[in-house]
Amino acid sequence: MRARSLRVAQLRTHAALELPLDRDLTIVDGPNGAGKTNLLEAIVLAATGRSWRTRTDRELVRHGEDAGKAELRFADSVGTEHRVSLTVHRGSAERQHVLDGGRVELGAPRPLVVVFAPDRLALVQGSPQGRRAHVDQLIAALWPSRNAARVEYSRALSQRNALLHRPLSPAMDAWEAELARHAFALRDARRSAIEALSTGFHDLGVDLGITGKPTLAYRAADATESVEDLAQLLAERRDRDRERGFTTVGPHRDELLIRRDDRDLRAYGSQGEQRLAVLALLLTERALITEVRGHPPLALLDDVGSELDPGRRRRLVSEVCRYGQVVIATTSADELGPLGIPSAAQLVHVAAEPDAAVPTSLVEIEDA
Numbered sequence: 001m002r003a004r005s006l007r008v009a010q011l012r013t014h015a016a017l018e019l020p021l022d023r024d025l026t027i028v029d030g031p032n033g034a035g036k037t038n039l040l041e042a043i044v045l046a047a048t049g050r051s052w053r054t055r056t057d058r059e060l061v062r063h064g065e066d067a068g069k070a071e072l073r074f075a076d077s078v079g080t081e082h083r084v085s086l087t088v089h090r091g092s093a094e095r096q097h098v099l100d101g102g103r104v105e106l107g108a109p110r111p112l113v114v115v116f117a118p119d120r121l122a123l124v125q126g127s128p129q130g131r132r133a134h135v136d137q138l139i140a141a142l143w144p145s146r147n148a149a150r151v152e153y154s155r156a157l158s159q160r161n162a163l164l165h166r167p168l169s170p171a172m173d174a175w176e177a178e179l180a181r182h183a184f185a186l187r188d189a190r191r192s193a194i195e196a197l198s199t200g201f202h203d204l205g206v207d208l209g210i211t212g213k214p215t216l217a218y219r220a221a222d223a224t225e226s227v228e229d230l231a232q233l234l235a236e237r238r239d240r241d242r243e244r245g246f247t248t249v250g251p252h253r254d255e256l257l258i259r260r261d262d263r264d265l266r267a268y269g270s271q272g273e274q275r276l277a278v279l280a281l282l283l284t285e286r287a288l289i290t291e292v293r294g295h296p297p298l299a300l301l302d303d304v305g306s307e308l309d310p311g312r313r314r315r316l317v318s319e320v321c322r323y324g325q326v327v328i329a330t331t332s333a334d335e336l337g338p339l340g341i342p343s344a345a346q347l348v349h350v351a352a353e354p355d356a357a358v359p360t361s362l363v364e365i366e367d368a
Contacts, residue, residue: 035361296324
């Protein structure tokens, strides 16, 4: 798939904008706070229906407006043109994620996107829930049909949690069997994804400068080895789970471990090492998606190079720009280093409008 253009209306600091995206490399530069990240976020909003920066839609709508919209035009693998958009509202939870005029369905063609941003450090520093969700999103990108295991597991988990508040429910055995079945399908998918990433993560981590041996591992929260074992454990835990009000075993308690020399980087790594680990993970995921799906995700880099030394910055930019489409946001195009800017690149300059009543971005587009 290939991105063609982005159209934005009343999102964050952008009142109205149409940005061509058909180049292999688009460089967005401008001072901090001008609205560069908001452009990258708009691409992600349209493509995925969610933001990596916030879960609150009203934060996305430009100040003083009732609704905002991001629309991405793209071509699929056979060249057919599509439009996908997200419209969000300030005063309600109503939102419309639309592909070619209809609601976006599971498995529908959409651009795949990988985001490299400073706040993605949450993949290492944040909660296990965030890491689990990240692995599940990767599974959906790699093997869309296997995403059904997560959907069905969540449904069965909600049913069991509800039944915990109804003692002696005759439906409990059936829902625990259903939960255990989908649990093992979900765990198998997650383990397959982590196994597929492991070698590339190690090699890229070392190449980017992580000292020692960087590794990934998937750790189940219980020691069950079969669907029957997990169903039995769920039955044994019913009374305890009723006291707590939720299910205490299963894949929703599992963990992705990101380590160096068998020590958890979350607890024992410096912020610099954690940042390199996130970059290595996301780069490896992009390469794996390209291998499995046959086309690379659109790569979005948001000011990730400014905290790296020049050598690592060159290595990062070189690896990301090696294939596929890339959009890089930076305070200065000069930060990309001596690699230079390819003649086919597009430069997008973003500045804050000085006399605007509310924060407003000005955008100027030029060829490199």
